[in-house]
Amino acid sequence: MNQRTPTLLYIDDDDALARLVSRGLTRRGYRVVHAASGEEGLDHIRRAETQGGIDVVALDQYMPGLDGLETLEQIMAIPGAPPVVFVTASQDSSIAVTALKAGAADYLVKDVKGDFIPLLHVAAEGALRQAELQKAREEAEAEIHASRDRYAALAAERELLLREVNHRVGNSLQIIASLLHLQASSAGQEEVKAALTNAMGRVAAVAQVHRRLYTSQDLKSVVLNQYLDSLLEDLRRSAEGNRMSRLTLKAEPIEIDPDRAVAVGIIVNELVMNAVKYAYPDGAGPIHVELTSQGEDLQLTITDNGVGDNVKADPRSTGMGQRIVAAMASKLDASVERDPAHSGTRIVLRFQRTPPAPGKTSTAAAS
Template identity: 90%
Template structure:
């Protein structure tokens, strides 16, 4: 593909010198357009910048300093104010270096001293080539910066849309799970058999543990973490409103504001639900009693304990028990890569879990890998 011939606009009131420039630069691959005054040159540049016709484009300007009417510096100032104006090489017969400094500060791409015989034309060709390269680099830089800004805007828009969709999903999932928990609560309240009531209440607590996480994510500014003290407080309030709520009047929580990811928060909530319900069922079989849930940081780890002052090891095995609660606790502890211990020094029952605040590395041996 043939490259387009670049056009140089030569603004100078000296017609004879303009013809020398035309002949000299034409031999060097340029098309030269002459303007005899600053006003005429500005008019040509404005029309060239406004037209979409590629043949009317002015690629570079050579601007003389001394002209009647607008002089070179005044013309340069107005050229720089035209959007999309071409680069300007400032040309003068003066040896005064201060003119060069003023022209360059005003926006000229280059500066050279002319003579009346045209010996400066090779230098003008070099300056025009440099100005064109500089202009192309500047244009490429501006286009790259514009693309970067556009990419950032697109990314920000996609991130905002993704966050909105995640919030909407969490909102819908949380609502659906809350409806299921409410239905289980109604069924448990109307159940005639104690074992059915207990099973439905346990199921309701498990569903509520998951629903609370989604509710937290929907109302939080951070979709990547859940604050455990707030989450557990809401979860225990759900348990107090359950069918077994009259036996949880002395259920307390003491927790620090520890943040973990939503998946692991669900595991913590389900463990708390199972162990609290287990204490309600077995530690105080005929009455309400104190049940304490505590959660605090221990360096990089988290300690979770559920404590009661009930019958402890004196509890009799329930022949109706399926062991489902224990299996659920074991599965969730495995998900947390947690160590689960029973405190033998406590007169009632105290279960302590210790797990890392952050998920374990994938290459670390974990009991979760076997589940």
């Protein structure tokens, strides 16, 4: 209850009983204001802010003009109205039910001698506690809604900033990839040109992830089939002649987190570039990239129908691509195998859609 003296508005046309109520509740720590009609009581409540406030109302049923139920209805329509204890001499229980349904906090039967005053005091105390609890509940709910609104605003701002960061990073990486492409085009030595082209592909693989995140509705995942399609299109555009004209993709719409998408993209870049360089010495040939899922397990294959496993024997090979594939496979916790039954080269990677739980990692091996 408030530290200040609470004010009770007693609405009743019986002046003698009103004086009894005033004396009885004043002794119990209340300030009592009397209104002799429903209209006068409503006027007190509406002017309460300038008169010190009304904390609780005791309302009689039978009065000239507005009766108690009519007055109660109008009190309940006032914003921030005080709680109402309905008081009447009637023994008709239907009045009590109607009053409680209309919003009264409590109901009691009065007598002309004032014996009900202790009960009125108890009912007023209960109504005040109930009002305070309701106010606290409403304030807590308002604070929760305000906190949710603040959180939503912060989340929207964070998402906007992340999109802007991904946009800027993607653009910057694409500029670097373009510069590497220009440098590779003007390089006189084949080894230098190949190294710059490979570096360009690696940068482009990372740039594609950031571009995907900038345009995606979900900043926490990348749809792999769309990402790989754009990545392979970048490789086709950067290739000389028609060496990647028969590069194909078959991939399911699998969502994966951005870090793992980067690792997948770099692996695809390395193995496709490896096939372009070594699988078909006499020209272009088919290169197939396929991504499938079985529950949480994913399988990525890069297949060509070329001359087979001659990379290690080729003097042009530095082994950098294999080391990068091994590093990215380790990041994915993937197994890497070469299909010995395939006449050309078929590399198979198996890994989980999400990182495995600690202690359940598998050993990634690059061939």
